[in-house]
Amino acid sequence: xxxxxxxxxxxxxxxILSGRTKDRNIGYIAEYLAKIGIDLREARIVPDIEAEIxxxxxxxxxxxxxxxTTGGIGPTHDDITADCIAKAFGVPIGEDPRAVxxxxxxxxxxxxxxxxxxxxxIPAGADLIxxxxxxxxxxxxxNVIVMAGVPAIMQAMLDNVAPGLATGLRMLVATVPAPxxxxxxxxxxxxEVAAAHPAVSIGSYPAFQGxxxxxxxxxxxxxxxxxxxxxxDVKALLGRLVMDGAPI
Amino acid sequence: xxxxxxxxxxxxxxxILSGRTKDRNIGYIAEYLAKIGIDLREARIVPDIEAEIxxxxxxxxxxxxxxxTTGGIGPTHDDITADCIAKAFGVPIGEDPRAVxxxxxxxxxxxxxxxxxxxxxIPAGADLIxxxxxxxxxxxxxNVIVMAGVPAIMQAMLDNVAPGLATGLRMLVATVPAPxxxxxxxxxxxxEVAAAHPAVSIGSYPAFQGxxxxxxxxxxxxxxxxxxxxxxDVKALLGRLVMDGAPI
Numbered sequence: 001x002x003x004x005x006x007x008x009x010x011x012x013x014x015x016i017l018s019g020r021t022k023d024r025n026i027g028y029i030a031e032y033l034a035k036i037g038i039d040l041r042e043a044r045i046v047p048d049i050e051a052e053i054x055x056x057x058x059x060x061x062x063x064x065x066x067x068x069t070t071g072g073i074g075p076t077h078d079d080i081t082a083d084c085i086a087k088a089f090g091v092p093i094g095e096d097p098r099a100v101x102x103x104x105x106x107x108x109x110x111x112x113x114x115x116x117x118x119x120x121x122i123p124a125g126a127d128l129i130x131x132x133x134x135x136x137x138x139x140x141x142x143n144v145i146v147m148a149g150v151p152a153i154m155q156a157m158l159d160n161v162a163p164g165l166a167t168g169l170r171m172l173v174a175t176v177p178a179p180x181x182x183x184x185x186x187x188x189x190x191x192e193v194a195a196a197h198p199a200v201s202i203g204s205y206p207a208f209q210g211x212x213x214x215x216x217x218x219x220x221x222x223x224x225x226x227x228x229x230x231x232x233d234v235k236a237l238l239g240r241l242v243m244d245g246a247p248i
Numbered sequence: 249x250x251x252x253x254x255x256x257x258x259x260x261x262x263x264i265l266s267g268r269t270k271d272r273n274i275g276y277i278a279e280y281l282a283k284i285g286i287d288l289r290e291a292r293i294v295p296d297i298e299a300e301i302x303x304x305x306x307x308x309x310x311x312x313x314x315x316x317t318t319g320g321i322g323p324t325h326d327d328i329t330a331d332c333i334a335k336a337f338g339v340p341i342g343e344d345p346r347a348v349x350x351x352x353x354x355x356x357x358x359x360x361x362x363x364x365x366x367x368x369x370i371p372a373g374a375d376l377i378x379x380x381x382x383x384x385x386x387x388x389x390x391n392v393i394v395m396a397g398v399p400a401i402m403q404a405m406l407d408n409v410a411p412g413l414a415t416g417l418r419m420l421v422a423t424v425p426a427p428x429x430x431x432x433x434x435x436x437x438x439x440e441v442a443a444a445h446p447a448v449s450i451g452s453y454p455a456f457q458g459x460x461x462x463x464x465x466x467x468x469x470x471x472x473x474x475x476x477x478x479x480x481d482v483k484a485l486l487g488r489l490v491m492d493g494a495p496i
Contacts, residue, residue, distance in 0.1 A: 173266075
């Protein structure tokens with residue numbers, strides 16, 4: 001029996017909280033981690049304020065197997081993530097020769113100015129994460145994985161770091177559509193099914209489209225047999241309700 | 249001088265953390281609050297677990313003027329938000345006659361079963377928030393505003409609750425595009441501009457499209473004169489760099 005491997009995401013950036021930029025990284029990372037057997041348990045979005053970032057990093061890294069951060073590792077004054085990670089861990093930070101070498105692949109010596117060299121500031125003890133797009137690396141320090149905020153770069157960094165992560169049993173998922181059945185019609189029966197299958201997490205998700213609800217019941221479990229048994233019970237429940245001419 | 253009015257968002261739902269559903273509420277609420285003069289300072293996503301929800305509600309409601317929650321107020325067993333809010337506040341919860349009356353507008357008496365009546369469970373002392381789409385109300389208890397997770401319903405609830413909220417000076421925003429200029433080229437100058445205008449928050453936001461970066465500099469301030477002065481300095485900086493034939 002493998003213990004669950006857990007994770008949190010910390011999105012760093014004023015632009016998300018101001019509504020200017022719509023985050024796309026949380027959804028992407030959530031789906032990615034589910035596929036490789038890491039349970040995402042929490043996500044937070046904080047502004048570009050040192051005390052907020054440090055507090056969130058320390059709260060989340062203590063609690064979960066991994067913490068993934070996005071944002072704040074560019075060359076401008078509002079990019080303070082690397083320094084905050086160093087502060088959270090209580091380790092020094094400085095220009096990392098390996099990171100400088102990566103930046104040299106992209107920039108001519110005369111263009112590698114102090115601002116760009118900030119992107120080579122890496123906390124002591126961190127491993128670098130390749131950035132195939134714009135070279136400035138992410139890094140991993142302990143259980144914290146620090147990635148760019150630009151989605152294409154974050155995705156490439158996640159691909160690079162994922163093979164080195166511990167993973168657990170992948171969560172298996174079954175989706176049972178409940179078209180034409182209202183949640184309130186199957187809720188009592190579904191609660192009974194959920195109680196009868198404690199190893200299976202069962203959720204009911206309404207979506208509102210075209211003036212009506214279309215609902216889906218989603219079952220999640222680590223063991224195929226448990227999942228199949230619960231799925232059969234859900235389908236039997238919905239079938240009975242439809243045969244009974246359940247009101248919608 | 250009006251004090252800043254602040255807020256946090258708490259998204260409640262396993263389906264967001266599993267990647268099944270991509271959250272669209274945080275971005276919507278963020279933009280909405282910015283427009284009415286409420287500063288969103290933090291957002292969190294937590295699973296459908298009572299202890300997690302209660303802890304997050306209490307941490308966030310203590311810290312910000314308002315806390316907006318989304319999700320978990322439907323009729324199924326995984327909808328536990330109302331009970332968690334009651335627990336967080338230490339108040340009783342039961343079927344609220346006003347909420348029952350709202351549900352009666354939608355459901356015939358024979359269809360208003362115990363599961364649907366769960367949607368009328370409202371913590372003592374809360375004000376209800378109308379739901380024009382499916383009737384089951386949201387509610388406001390103290391500084392916590394509890395809304396549905398389905399975006400169309402959440403948006404209607406936000407429209408209903410917003411007129412009763414305290415608001416501060418709206419944050420004014422100016423965006424200066426920096427096409428053809430790399431962040432690393434203007435970073436040092438931008439840091440100087442930011443330091444010279446402490447009342448203005450200045451961020452640089454790269455986007456990666458078509459194989460290259462297109463950057464925007466975003467300035468935010470509560471006072472138009474301060475914003476305009478900083479914006480002029482940013483434009484002057486970029487103009488000088490372009491005239492100098494700055495490398496990209």
